[in-house]
Amino acid sequence: MKKIIMLMFLCLQIFVISTSFGADDGFDFQNFATVDSDEDMMSESVSLNSDAQFVDVKQFDIAGAMLGMSYDDINNIFFENSSLYAPRKKDSVMYSVNTEWKYNLDYECRQNNIFVPEQIENCIYSLARDRGLLYVSEIHLERAVTGETIDIYFTSNATDNVVWKIVYKNDVDTMEGTGPKFENQHTKKILAFWQNVLDKYGTPNSDEDKWISSENSYDPMMKAYFGQLELTDNGMNVTDLSINMQTANEKFQAKPYAF
Numbered sequence: 001m002k003k004i005i006m007l008m009f010l011c012l013q014i015f016v017i018s019t020s021f022g023a024d025d026g027f028d029f030q031n032f033a034t035v036d037s038d039e040d041m042m043s044e045s046v047s048l049n050s051d052a053q054f055v056d057v058k059q060f061d062i063a064g065a066m067l068g069m070s071y072d073d074i075n076n077i078f079f080e081n082s083s084l085y086a087p088r089k090k091d092s093v094m095y096s097v098n099t100e101w102k103y104n105l106d107y108e109c110r111q112n113n114i115f116v117p118e119q120i121e122n123c124i125y126s127l128a129r130d131r132g133l134l135y136v137s138e139i140h141l142e143r144a145v146t147g148e149t150i151d152i153y154f155t156s157n158a159t160d161n162v163v164w165k166i167v168y169k170n171d172v173d174t175m176e177g178t179g180p181k182f183e184n185q186h187t188k189k190i191l192a193f194w195q196n197v198l199d200k201y202g203t204p205n206s207d208e209d210k211w212i213s214s215e216n217s218y219d220p221m222m223k224a225y226f227g228q229l230e231l232t233d234n235g236m237n238v239t240d241l242s243i244n245m246q247t248a249n250e251k252f253q254a255k256p257y258a259f
Helices: 002-010 071-080 099-111 117-130 180-201 234-251
Strands: 015-019 033-036 093-098 135-143 148-154 163-169 210-212 221-225 228-232
Touching: 071 135, 093 099, 093 117, 093 234, 099 117, 099 234, 163 234, 180 221
Parallel strands: none
Antiparallel strands: 015 033, 015 093, 093 135, 135 148, 148 163, 163 228, 210 221, 221 228
C-alpha cells in the first residue's frame, strides 16, 4: 500500500499557495508564500536500534504542541493563554488552498469569463473560503529572549485541519566568531541542548537521532539535529493530500460535453 501511495504522489506535483489575512480584512494578496510539499511525500526508511523499543511519539510535545492537535488547540496554547512563545510579528498565521482545488477553482473562474490574474486570484480564494476549502496551514511562533522558533503545519479541512508537523529551531549550531573560545562555547551549547533533549524524550531508538513509533516511516516520528527538532506524521500528510486529489478530481466542473 505504501508503494502504491508513493508512486501515485511521485506523479503529482503539489504546492500550496498561502496568504495571511484576518476574517474581516478581505483578500490581501501582498504576502503570498509558496510551499512545495513534494519533499514531505518522500519518507526515509527507519529501523529500530538493537535492544531498543518503540515509543509513543504521538505523545511527544514541543512546548505543549503535539501531532494531531486542532487549530483551536494550538490557538488556545499560544494565542489565548500566556506562553513562552508568541506569534511572530509578521505572517504568524498562514492560510492555504490545496493546489488540486486551486486548479479546479481557477478553471471554474475562467469559465465565468474572469481572466485578469488579480481577479482570478480573488475569485479562487473567495470560492475557496465559501466552500470550506481555505484552511489554516501554518502557524509561526518565536521566543524573542532566546531566539527560538516553532513552526507548526496543518493538514487541510479534508482531514480535520490538524497538526502533522512541528519544527523547533534555536541558535545552538551558530558560532558567534572564530577561535578557541567560540569553539568551546559552541561545543558546550550542543552538549547542553542534547542533554535537555535526552532528559525530555529519552534516548533515540533509531540511529543516533530519531525516535520512532514503528518501522513504518509514515507513522509519527521525531528527528533531532544540532539546534533543531522535527516532529512529523507523514502518513497523515499523505492521506490528506490523497483525499484532496481524489475529491478534487471527482468534483472538477468539466463542460457538459455531449457525444
